[in-house]
Amino acid sequence: MTPPSLYCVPxxxxxxxxxxxxxxxxxxxxxxxxxxxxxxxxxxxxxxxxLPLMKQAFQIRDAISSRFGVKRIGGFSxxxxxxxxxxxxxxxxxxxxxxxxTLSLSxxxxxxxxxxxxxxxxxxxxxxxxxxxxxxxxxIYMVPVxxxxxxxxxxxxxxxxxxxxxx
Numbered sequence: 001m002t003p004p005s006l007y008c009v010p011x012x013x014x015x016x017x018x019x020x021x022x023x024x025x026x027x028x029x030x031x032x033x034x035x036x037x038x039x040x041x042x043x044x045x046x047x048x049x050x051l052p053l054m055k056q057a058f059q060i061r062d063a064i065s066s067r068f069g070v071k072r073i074g075g076f077s078x079x080x081x082x083x084x085x086x087x088x089x090x091x092x093x094x095x096x097x098x099x100x101x102t103l104s105l106s107x108x109x110x111x112x113x114x115x116x117x118x119x120x121x122x123x124x125x126x127x128x129x130x131x132x133x134x135x136x137x138x139x140i141y142m143v144p145v146x147x148x149x150x151x152x153x154x155x156x157x158x159x160x161x162x163x164x165x166x167x
Contacts, residue, residue: 006096006104006115013102013119016130024112024139025131025146029153033123034164039103042118042125043090044080045163046156057148068137070109112138125160127153 006015020026037045058075066072073092081090088095093105096115103118112133119126129149133139 013099013117013121014126014128015097015102015104015115015117015119016128017106017113017115017132018130020130022132023130024133025129025142025149027146027150027153028126028128029150029157030127031125031157031161033120033125036123037120037125038100039118039120040081040084040098042120042160043103046160047076047078047091048080048163049159050076050078051152051155051159054152061145065141068111070111070141073107111135111141125157127157129153 007018008015014028016026017023055075058073062072062074071092076091084090084095084098086095086098090105093107093116095103096106097104101120105116105118107114112131115130117126117128117130119128131142131146133142
């Protein structure tokens with residue numbers, strides 16, 4: 001089965017799974033960049049140093065979710081990626097779209113579809129996540145994951161801002 005097309009936000013590099021009113025979760029974080037970067041460069045910088053306790057959080061997530069038929073994801077690697085193409089995997093994400101200004105990554109299963117879009121416009125980084133749930137487990141899963149996701153991305157962007165100020 002072919003996954004549905006991505007929804008491109010008008011006048012923007014941001015991609016979503018569907019128009020915002022049709023999403024079960026939608027979150028955008030922004031950061032002004034001190035210079036030009038590509039979306040892949042930002043991906044590499046954000047994963048360079050894992051957040052404390054992230055490995056354990058992924059282990060807990062995998063232990064619980066796998067009991068409901070959700071694939072284990074293991075977490076993020078720290079190895080920089082030089083190039084990537086649409087259809088390839090970055091950690092547990094499928095690369096849906098890649099350009100200098102946009103990196104859209106998805107994870108899809110029978111419970112929910114997730115799309116994280118890293119986009120850069122006029123030296124402003126946006127990290128936008130959109131989720132469409134398919135069943136009760138997907139909705140229950142998002143109860144703790146939604147707030148945790150917001151916190152994790154906020155902390156990652158604070159760390160990225162600090163990293164970029166020293167580069």
